[in-house]
Amino acid sequence: MTPQDNRDLFAIADLAREFGISTRAIRFYEAKGLLAPERVGATRVFRRRDRARLILILRGKRLGFSLRDISDYLSLYDANRTQQVSLLIGKVDERLASLETQLEDLQTTISELKEIKKLADDRLDKAG
Amino acid sequence: MTPQDNRDLFAIADLAREFGISTRAIRFYEAKGLLAPERVGATRVFRRRDRARLILILRGKRLGFSLRDISDYLSLYDANRTQQVSLLIGKVDERLASLETQLEDLQTTISELKEIKKLADDRLDKAG
DNA sequence: CAGCCGTTTGACGCTAACGTCAAGCCGTGG
DNA sequence: CCACGGCTTGACGTTAGCGTCAAACGGCTG
Incomplete structure (x- = not known):
């Protein structure tokens, strides 16, 4: 069993496996600002919220959007709490x-x- | 007026202008086998059929398909006349x-x- | 303690889909 | 005749989206 037994914390490889993508891709999305997992030391720790964003990212990709577009799209969710x-x-x-x-x-x-x-x-x- | 006054023959720039793409792109599609215009000397001459294919190509692109995918897709139309x-x-x-x-x-x-x-x-x- | 996994950050490689010159040919208008 | 616009091929440049090492670290397990 990975990090915790309850399903709130995920390792990078967990998500990679679950969604059939590479860990490299996930790190790339972070580098592009689409994800912002917490860190424990240097190790990335993903929560359900990060996982939800990843699902949106992958759907965006299936729809043929660029990561840049998807980034804007994600900000719509966040922005709803802003001014x-x-x-x-x-x-x-x-x-x-x-x-x-x-x-x-x-x-x-x-x-x-x-x-x-x-x-x-x-x-x-x-x-x- | 371009090549002919009736609308059966088009120059590369005609199509580029009509669809808002570059001539470079059109040549590229030909290089990839998606288009096969006739030639008069070295100059490409497009017919309605070529123009129709170009429309399909652009729709495919709007849908996020690769040129490779679009190539397969186009072959579906052609293949319908084959074995x-x-x-x-x-x-x-x-x-x-x-x-x-x-x-x-x-x-x-x-x-x-x-x-x-x-x-x-x-x-x-x-x-x- | 020694492996061995899983993780990290670079750094370089690669494909797709063109953009962008460059250099040359051809036909037309002044 | 010669400039000019449009056409050609060829070659190199560019961006996105990762893949693929490489080198190093940290933690479990036998």
Whole structure:
């Protein structure tokens, strides 16, 4: 069992294993300011909050965003506790717009692929 | 007026301008086999078909795919006229699965952002 | 005490997707 | 004729996002 038996503390390798990424990647995200685990001596110790951020990071990556974009995105969560609320709203609107474009692109692509598949399936049937 | 007055032939700069990309990028896509314009002498001449492929390429990029992925994707369209139909079906299924995952990611993200925005808006109201 | 793991910080390497010259060819207008 | 804009290939530069050592430290375990 790792650091503690309760699930509040994680070693870097725990998270790497859990999410199928490298420890190098995690350190890289920290270097880019996307994560800020605590330290015990020099060793990184991750809490649930860090783990939650990592999940957001990975989802952002699956969506094709750069780490820089993801960094901004994460700051939206943090910023909600700060003063710059109206600035935040602008950022969120921008991002929503681009995501909705992406959503349309995606839906178009998916239906095109389904169409292609249908054509292909038909040809298979004819061939027997 | 460029090459011809009817809209079947395009110069590289025409397409670059139309889609807001560089001519360098277009040449790069050709080098990677994503485009195969005709030549008149050494000069590239693009037809509607090439332009259609370029549109697909750019949509693929907006969706965060690599040129390599996009190349495979384009081959799905071409392959539909070939023999390897069942192999094609497998490819399409794979891609559909990953796109649908991406769609879910996207919907989750969008609703989270809307939630953040609502919180932020509320705070603005209170502040007056 | 000696290994051995897991961890750390550099530092260099690598691929993708172009940007950015450079040097040269071609056709047209003044 | 010659400048000029647009086209070509070639080569090198650049950024992002890690991979891959290397060298060193700290803590458990036999």
